[in-house]
Amino acid sequence: MISREMIISYLTEYSAIEEIFRTYYEQDGKVNSFYDMEKKYAFFMKEGSRFLQRKxxxxxxxxxxxxxxDNVDLDAWEKENVQKNMDHEIKEKNRVHFLHKEFFETDKNIFINKHIRFSPGEFHDHEFIEMCYIYKGKVDQFLRSKEGKAEKKETLNQGNLLIIPPGMQHKVNIYDDSMMINIVVNKYTFEKTFLGDIPQQSLLHQFFSEVLFSQESNAYLVFSGGNDEVLRDKLLDLMVAYLNETTYGARICDHYLSIFFLELLGQCKNVKLSSRLGKEGEQMTQILLYINHNYASISLEEVAEEFHYSKTYLNRIFKKHMGTTILKQIQDTRLQESCLLLKNMRMSVEDIALHVGYEDTSYFIELFKKKYKKTPLQYRNDID
Incomplete structure (x- = not known):
């Protein structure tokens, strides 16, 4: 049985390949590229026995x-990369593209690894979702929409989570004791676990779908400001489930990932969006999450105060980017939540109305019927 203490210990200490990379970095002062191998090859041959002993x-x-x-076969790694060095000029001009089949076993939806410290980063993209969680320290990620486009440097601190969509090129270098955990998730599982608990018809669901799955968006998300201990605890639960293979291991991992996302959406106070939407658009994510967390008790005035805008200006930019007003979004969120309660709970209509923010049950029923063309009880009976 692999315990979380065992995982923490291994994450913290240097693996064999990390020690070799660190020694090279300390002697040479830099590690430019995996393909710049002539000098490295001699070094690795010299250090090979030390590597094998550590391994x-x-x-x-x-x-x-x-x-x-972070399993690395040094012998195979040397041979492969020395061969790559022969085609260095060609390889540098082509991005590296990773496929689902290279990371996922037939019964697995998730792949987790520790990013190898002191290893040189290369720009690459993939057809799956990649999440980078900073377990310790500070890490610089470099991202671009495609080769030749401007690079954006994103400095991530401990507890931050970066979500990179399919097709976004990125690279990372870690040349200190900082630690980053990569969580690779296929698109179907990500939609089910990350978006699964957000009502499908909601603007928040549509917004995240647009950001992460639209080929035109070229955007990524950075979550920060959450309770690092809570998020780390949930991530370690996921890793324990991932490493301890059981009969229902894949499904258990999906559930732990869903719990991690729920904590992420509930805990993180700041969500940074990098996209074509500009500075105003970047705040839409935070406004949507704020409404999603507080829909039952907030007003337009409170949202405007929270984000330091006037009511008029807030409504104007929200409608510009989201196509609706703040009050309409609050109302829609309340009604969408009431649908979930009608489906999954045996609460009375009066209790549901109060729970989502309506003291006047008759007014709630009127709004519900206007939106869904049936009363709350008819909606529940149709499900049953």
């Missing part, structure tokens, strides 16, 4: 499944 120590200390977090 043997780790093999004796940790179960093989944990070692898969």
């Amino acid at each position: 043997k120590e780790l093999d004796e200390k940790y179960p093989k499944k944990i070692l898969d977090l």
